Amino acid sequence: MAQPLTTASVPTDIYGGDEVSALVLDAGYCQTRAGFAGEDVPKSVLPSFYGAIKDTSAASGSRNVFGEDFIYARPDFEVKNYMSRTESVVEDWDTAVQVWESMLLERLQPERRQTQPSKNGLNDGADGEGDVSMEDAATSAENAENAEKPLAESPLLMTEAPWNQGKAREKAIEIAMENWGCPAFWLSRTPVCAAFAAGKASALVVDVGGANTSVTAVHDGMILKRSIQKSHVGGLWLSSQIRSMFDSSDPKIEPSHPPQTQLRPPSSYRAYEDERLLTEYKESVVEVWRGPGRYSNPGNEDLVKTQPGRIFEMPDGSNQMWREQRFRVSEGMWDETAQLPTASEEERITKAQTVPELIRACLNAVDVDLRPNLLGNIVVTGGTSLLNGFNDRLNNELMGMYPGMRVKLHAAGLTTERRFGSWIGGSILASLGTFHQMWISKRSTTRMVPALSRNAASKGFLKSWRLRIDGAWTPKKKSR
Amino acid sequence: MTSHDVREMLNLPTEGGGSRPAKKQKTSIARQNLKGLAREVQNLGGDNPIAIVPEISSFKKRRFGSRKPAARWEMRPFRNSARGDESLILRHWRRKTDVQPTPPQPEQQQNGQPNEDKMDADKGESKPEEIEDSSFAKFNVKVDVPQYSEDQYNSTLVNNDWTKDETDYLMDAVREYDLRWPIIWDRYDYQSKDGDASTESNTAVVQARKARTLEDLKARYYEVAAKMMGVQRPVQYMNQAEFSLHEIMVNFKPEDETRRKKFAEAQMGRSKEEAREEESLLLEVRRILARTEKFNQERRELYNRLDYPTTETTQDLSTFKTSNGLHTLLQNLMTADKSKKRKSLMGTDGQSTPASAGPSAQPGSTPLAEQRRESIAASASGHGHGRHDSNASTDTRAEKPTKKGAQAPERRKLTEQEELTYGVSTHDRLPSGPTFRYDRINKILTTKSNAQHARITNTLNELDVPARLTMPTKAVVDQMEHLLVNIQTLLDLKKLSDKFDAEIKLEKAKKAEKDKAAGIVPQPAAAESAAKGGSNGETAKENVAASKDGKKAGGGAASSSTATTEKPAAGEGTNGEKDGPNKGGEQAAAEKPADGNPGADDKKAAAKEAQEATNGVKQENNTGEEKEERPSSSGGQKRSASVLSSVSDKSAKRQKK
Numbered sequence A: 001m002a003q004p005l006t007t008a009s010v011p012t013d014i015y016g017g018d019e020v021s022a023l024v025l026d027a028g029y030c031q032t033r034a035g036f037a038g039e040d041v042p043k044s045v046l047p048s049f050y051g052a053i054k055d056t057s058a059a060s061g062s063r064n065v066f067g068e069d070f071i072y073a074r075p076d077f078e079v080k081n082y083m084s085r086t087e088s089v090v091e092d093w094d095t096a097v098q099v100w101e102s103m104l105l106e107r108l109q110p111e112r113r114q115t116q117p118s119k120n121g122l123n124d125g126a127d128g129e130g131d132v133s134m135e136d137a138a139t140s141a142e143n144a145e146n147a148e149k150p151l152a153e154s155p156l157l158m159t160e161a162p163w164n165q166g167k168a169r170e171k172a173i174e175i176a177m178e179n180w181g182c183p184a185f186w187l188s189r190t191p192v193c194a195a196f197a198a199g200k201a202s203a204l205v206v207d208v209g210g211a212n213t214s215v216t217a218v219h220d221g222m223i224l225k226r227s228i229q230k231s232h233v234g235g236l237w238l239s240s241q242i243r244s245m246f247d248s249s250d251p252k253i254e255p256s257h258p259p260q261t262q263l264r265p266p267s268s269y270r271a272y273e274d275e276r277l278l279t280e281y282k283e284s285v286v287e288v289w290r291g292p293g294r295y296s297n298p299g300n301e302d303l304v305k306t307q308p309g310r311i312f313e314m315p316d317g318s319n320q321m322w323r324e325q326r327f328r329v330s331e332g333m334w335d336e337t338a339q340l341p342t343a344s345e346e347e348r349i350t351k352a353q354t355v356p357e358l359i360r361a362c363l364n365a366v367d368v369d370l371r372p373n374l375l376g377n378i379v380v381t382g383g384t385s386l387l388n389g390f391n392d393r394l395n396n397e398l399m400g401m402y403p404g405m406r407v408k409l410h411a412a413g414l415t416t417e418r419r420f421g422s423w424i425g426g427s428i429l430a431s432l433g434t435f436h437q438m439w440i441s442k443r444s445t446t447r448m449v450p451a452l453s454r455n456a457a458s459k460g461f462l463k464s465w466r467l468r469i470d471g472a473w474t475p476k477k478k479s480r
Numbered sequence B: 001m002t003s004h005d006v007r008e009m010l011n012l013p014t015e016g017g018g019s020r021p022a023k024k025q026k027t028s029i030a031r032q033n034l035k036g037l038a039r040e041v042q043n044l045g046g047d048n049p050i051a052i053v054p055e056i057s058s059f060k061k062r063r064f065g066s067r068k069p070a071a072r073w074e075m076r077p078f079r080n081s082a083r084g085d086e087s088l089i090l091r092h093w094r095r096k097t098d099v100q101p102t103p104p105q106p107e108q109q110q111n112g113q114p115n116e117d118k119m120d121a122d123k124g125e126s127k128p129e130e131i132e133d134s135s136f137a138k139f140n141v142k143v144d145v146p147q148y149s150e151d152q153y154n155s156t157l158v159n160n161d162w163t164k165d166e167t168d169y170l171m172d173a174v175r176e177y178d179l180r181w182p183i184i185w186d187r188y189d190y191q192s193k194d195g196d197a198s199t200e201s202n203t204a205v206v207q208a209r210k211a212r213t214l215e216d217l218k219a220r221y222y223e224v225a226a227k228m229m230g231v232q233r234p235v236q237y238m239n240q241a242e243f244s245l246h247e248i249m250v251n252f253k254p255e256d257e258t259r260r261k262k263f264a265e266a267q268m269g270r271s272k273e274e275a276r277e278e279e280s281l282l283l284e285v286r287r288i289l290a291r292t293e294k295f296n297q298e299r300r301e302l303y304n305r306l307d308y309p310t311t312e313t314t315q316d317l318s319t320f321k322t323s324n325g326l327h328t329l330l331q332n333l334m335t336a337d338k339s340k341k342r343k344s345l346m347g348t349d350g351q352s353t354p355a356s357a358g359p360s361a362q363p364g365s366t367p368l369a370e371q372r373r374e375s376i377a378a379s380a381s382g383h384g385h386g387r388h389d390s391n392a393s394t395d396t397r398a399e400k401p402t403k404k405g406a407q408a409p410e411r412r413k414l415t416e417q418e419e420l421t422y423g424v425s426t427h428d429r430l431p432s433g434p435t436f437r438y439d440r441i442n443k444i445l446t447t448k449s450n451a452q453h454a455r456i457t458n459t460l461n462e463l464d465v466p467a468r469l470t471m472p473t474k475a476v477v478d479q480m481e482h483l484l485v486n487i488q489t490l491l492d493l494k495k496l497s498d499k500f501d502a503e504i505k506l507e508k509a510k511k512a513e514k515d516k517a518a519g520i521v522p523q524p525a526a527a528e529s530a531a532k533g534g535s536n537g538e539t540a541k542e543n544v545a546a547s548k549d550g551k552k553a554g555g556g557a558a559s560s561s562t563a564t565t566e567k568p569a570a571g572e573g574t575n576g577e578k579d580g581p582n583k584g585g586e587q588a589a590a591e592k593p594a595d596g597n598p599g600a601d602d603k604k605a606a607a608k609e610a611q612e613a614t615n616g617v618k619q620e621n622n623t624g625e626e627k628e629e630r631p632s633s634s635g636g637q638k639r640s641a642s643v644l645s646s647v648s649d650k651s652a653k654r655q656k657k
Helices: A093-107 A141-147 A165-180 A190-197 A235-246 A267-284 A300-306 A325-331 A355-364 A371-375 A388-402 A413-418 A421-430 A433-437 A442-454 A460-467 B005-008 B020-035 B039-044 B061-064 B118-128 B150-157 B164-176 B183-189 B204-205 B214-232 B242-250 B254-268 B272-306 B313-320 B323-350 B363-381 B393-409 B415-423 B437-447 B450-462 B472-516 B523-530 B535-548 B550-572 B581-595 B601-623 B624-629 B638-657
Strands: A023-027 A029-037 A044-047 A049-054 A063-068 A078-083 A156-160 A184-189 A202-207 A213-219 A228-232 A311-313 A319-322 A379-381 A410-411 B073-079 B088-094
Touching: A023 A093, A023 A421, A029 A093, A029 A421, A044 A093, A078 A267, A093 A165, A093 B020, A141 B313, A156 A165, A156 A190, A156 A421, A165 A184, A184 A190, A190 A202, A190 A379, A190 A421, A213 A355, A213 B183, A228 A355, A235 A267, A235 A325, A267 A311, A300 B472, A355 A388, A379 A388, A379 A421, A379 A433, A388 A410, A388 B415, A413 A421, A421 B450, B005 B150, B150 B164, B150 B214, B164 B183, B164 B601, B183 B214, B214 B242, B214 B254, B437 B450, B450 B472
Parallel strands: A023 A156, A156 A184, A202 A379, A379 A410
Antiparallel strands: A023 A029, A029 A044, A049 A063, A049 A078, A202 A213, A213 A228, A311 A319, B073 B088
């Protein structure tokens, strides 16, 4: 007797949702994700890498193209990233605004910028580069009348790294309020969002991302600042391990060969393409030794050698069977003595930077009463956590570290939920009815942002605002 | 029963028809509703509606036909009154309403009225003044944080460790984070205002920032909160909830918390082995607990089986001090005894475990009851004495209640300690009127003949015991009595042994004479040895003696046999002899018939025995050497024990015989 819900009954009482057509933006070093609140995957996912084409006519000397489709070898081309590799926070604010506008304004709300078909470049066919209007987001000066208040109707929720600085926050709110005219804005920390995505208000969030791995304790929807642990053991570090393995192998393996054309792509482009290849390699070959014990323990490697390996075919057609190597590259995440020698000294990790030690340090920095609860609510998120065997190993390490405690990992089964965990959490958050009281409204910011940027006299006000921005509420369970 | 009923039962059509038209109508109506089925098929179901639902093929058409006009939705602005600023107006999709908007429940109205547009226009006009409030605003709850004014702070809340500024900061943080202490502690970052306002004093700038622990923060907050509670309403006027809250806050001990956390931390940092060990220990504890549980249950079962009266002596005894109380207790015990007997009988019937059923499986459970009664009697008569075993004549006392049987009421058993403290003593028969304890001793002595009296006093003198007691307490009198009885038996035995010695000598002399007459060379040495120690020889001699001068020594033998049978009993039982030697004599006399001495008057026998005893003693005095051989005067108890053992040997031999 499944009676369909009548359209008149808005199911607010079920999950506490109250859509206000909010947008959610989650920027990371490898990817930037944007979408509508209340949905379960971001509508638009772009690499945070962008192409800068030398253009003497532009003020900055180059024009930028965004999106995977536009990053290809062409003359006078550089691949850059607007985020900071070490911090996963915005480094290049000018480009960040461009990237975000191209996502929030053009990709999410394409009807806003419908130009005349005669002018939109689709029918030119002159340079054959496809959709120009998507490409030159920076040259949106002619759309000034639209750009006045491009987001006047949509509240915007952005995520930020837990170690984000106050200055960066002010900048973000300034852009959202003044450039885009958002009626309401909010900045939420990624671990909080990831915990919400897992349906938990209190959790120990282990976020193994592309550039960084962070371990943060979240209590009642707020991060504990003293517990934040960060290390560069992430996807890029793993790639560097694979590279050094390739280099040391005989014969030496080149992920991508230099092209045999006159067009010499820049090294940044090659690095970007290499990274794409290595990502595929990581997805299909690399595995984490599941434990118990370390991979370097005697007997483990012999066991692995007897197991069937995996074949990976390089772009040049060569292929190889990988057996024990695929375990060896990932072992450095857990055991710093097992990491492969790397070219740059920055890539080296210390014992304190391995994943189990991060968790230990994080737990040691929180109140002892919270620790059992945190250990029972460990949320694993981030794309690199999708490595084969990662959760098993993490579980084994934690059981070894805290033998008497109940350790429970919560890792989403769907790859999208793992990759976009913090975006999904933000999406849940921004669509909650109880969240409306948290939004920072435009009027309050227009009063305070100039003051904030001009002088530091209003420190108290800023402080109270910072207090507010950390949020205090408990989310309803996600129900989709 | 009419034919109509039969037909109804068999579900046949009625003859007359029309008797129950209602039923027919009903079925026909139901059948008409079912379309698309052949009539025959429908008839198969009889009165019951058929379970096959005919397929209706007009799905699309019907849906299309029944479609209502599409619901209209609109972006409706709303505000959230929980916000600090009411300026933020967000918009969400809501179903368009046709009636004048009543903000609390706008969705409940139905649309589809022709005047919708007009109403909408009305609403559009009235929109600016009424923007609905978010239904989620009610979820905004805030904690109550104590408020205090400047004066209140100065009067009650001053603390050396905390400035007012920092206290304010703490209160703000508590309000901000809704009392989530881990977060408050995590974000607590108080910078002293003195740093900014350095004009006030230079020393204040130097003041270092203190690292506050979570316990510090909690302690300060609870202190402030408790004091402000006390200020608003004095402690004595608080209601229960307030008072308990106040108590909790006042009793907060940061040191205890710190210690507890240290323990918790140590517990977390255990190694694998420690964890395993603890686990195994916990397992062991659980097992032990389970075992004690089982043990307790078994014990309870046992107690139930015994129907043991409750032993909360401290509370119970006060009610039993009065005679009334004692009476009720007696009644209770009697009823308990009766019910117990019935239960135990039933229990043996229904019992399946042989071990538990074993002891009480005897019919009527007499051994158990008897045993208990005996123990009660023993403790009742034997209070105040450590050694019950060496006392005399309790066996008869113990026998009496058993002879009386079940009608002897069960008494609540007091321990000896209690009997001492409460001065409880039981008597079989009480002499009328008060008596002096001293009289009891005197009675023993005065009832004896002069010679006996003299001998007893002699022995007492030998033992350095004064004949007249200086402090005749109960215990002393009992002991004295006991001593006198023992002396008496000792003297009797002496007399007996003397008599036997005399007889042996006589027989020896006779034998020597006979041998002389027969011309056989006598062997006096062998005879001597046989007479002294050799048990076989002695018994043989005694047999001979007993058989030979049966007439002469008949009474004496009888009396000696009673004495010997009496002795072991005296050894076993407690001293029930306090009633005096007369009584003991009577008892001995009472036993005599059982020994098979018919028609012997006990009084005469006793007198005779006494005479013979005196004679024997006289003889014994004459033959002084022999007396020296035996341990005669080295102390009442020891001697009596040795005598007893020798006598019991003799009695055993006699029984063999």
